[in-house]
Amino acid sequence: MPAYQVFNRTTGDSFTCNGDQSVLKAMEAVGKKCVPVGCRGGGCGFCKIRVLEGDFECGKMSKAHVPPEALAQGEVLACRIYPQADLTIECVPQPVDAVVEQATRAKQTTTRAMR
Numbered sequence: 001m002p003a004y005q006v007f008n009r010t011t012g013d014s015f016t017c018n019g020d021q022s023v024l025k026a027m028e029a030v031g032k033k034c035v036p037v038g039c040r041g042g043g044c045g046f047c048k049i050r051v052l053e054g055d056f057e058c059g060k061m062s063k064a065h066v067p068p069e070a071l072a073q074g075e076v077l078a079c080r081i082y083p084q085a086d087l088t089i090e091c092v093p094q095p096v097d098a099v100v101e102q103a104t105r106a107k108q109t110t111t112r113a114m115r
Contacts, residue, residue, distance in 0.1 A: 001018045003017065003018050004083040004085060004087065007089070008034055008090070009090040010089075010091040011091075013032065015029075016030075017087075019084060023082075023089070034049070035049060035092075042060050042077050042079060043062050045064070045077065048075060048092040049077075049092055050076075050089065050090050050091075052088040053088040054085045054088060056084055057082045058082075059082070
């Protein structure tokens with residue numbers, strides 16, 4: 001599988017990501033912390049980034065966190081995109097209250113699943 005360079009405009013650094021690896025997994029593998037991490041499955045919306053340049057494939061993402069108009073502007077979840085070329089990304093800052101609300105919801109979901 002080919003490897004691509006991902007340049008993070010927010011932090012000014014870059015890392016390598018294989019085409020079969022999510023951008024979030026590649027970020028984590030090299031210790032980059034651009035975005036908060038939640039469910040890693042496209043449901044919580046924590047790891048939202050904006051792709052400024054480059055081609056990628058998308059896995060399934062929550063439309064509540066990435067509605068079609070946001071996707072059209074390159075906003076995606078790092079856990080659900082796979083590069084098909086070199087990418088330039090930037091982190092999308094989330095309001096603190098949104099992060100707290102998402103964390104509370106994620107914790108409640110996890111607690112219910114464990115019962």
